[in-house]
Amino acid sequence: MEIMLRDWLDSDAEWYVQQARDPETLRFTTERESLTVEEFRAALHRLRHDDDALGYVVVDAAAGIRLANIAAARKGDVASVSYWVAPAARGQGVAGRALKELCQRVADTWPVTEIRLWTHAENLASQRVAENAGFIACTGDGETKEIKGRQWPVRWYRRCPARTE
Template structure:
């Protein structure tokens, strides 16, 4: 069981360390040069309305991953990653379900995820949550990607 909590500046070092994971670097826009100082600044800019959270174990509080939703003009685009120690435990699926619910609560009419064409694990997660493939395209930051839409 997972829950979301707000990021604190004390979480910055953990995020930066996790973001060095080759699987996270491979599928996200975070770079290997990410610094704790930079991330603390980004965390300090978050507001109560920001749709950005730390994924944690609901019982132990263990940090499990990163979750965020970008909402613009009725379209929500969740993004996430799961720490290597938490993979294979259903964390990504539970987090994506929760992000979709929060996106709808924030007024999103459509929810779409963008996944690198070769990221089979994230594509499986999207399918479990109810996303279907819409289109393939080249993303300037991620390379060849597939857009999936919730509910078809």
């Protein structure tokens, strides 16, 4: 399956909220089970006006079916990326292909020196995705990071951006 990253539409909000409530997504991301469609649409509005943020819905290029969420945020010369894949699309290589595409867009859009990715320490699938997308593990298990007011056991990864000319 060929994938494509496309901009979020307001009409995608119900799908996003429904998919984000998946137990595995809630376990391994900062998504809230109480997220509402209105809150997501407000987040989309902020995203569209933020020069330091990129966010896309990953779709099946042929069928247009929504598969995943992927985003990047920049602070100075470092970008951080995040993603989740809808349950029906897991195990098909969606995250890896989308992550590689997002990293290219980050490199082409911003003058960053590093791209970072944090995974929950127990999320082995996401760690494999990061490594297959060229990220290098920088910490082992046991490190914690405060994310949205919660202490999370994390592994973090980094890679240098590769710009296309």
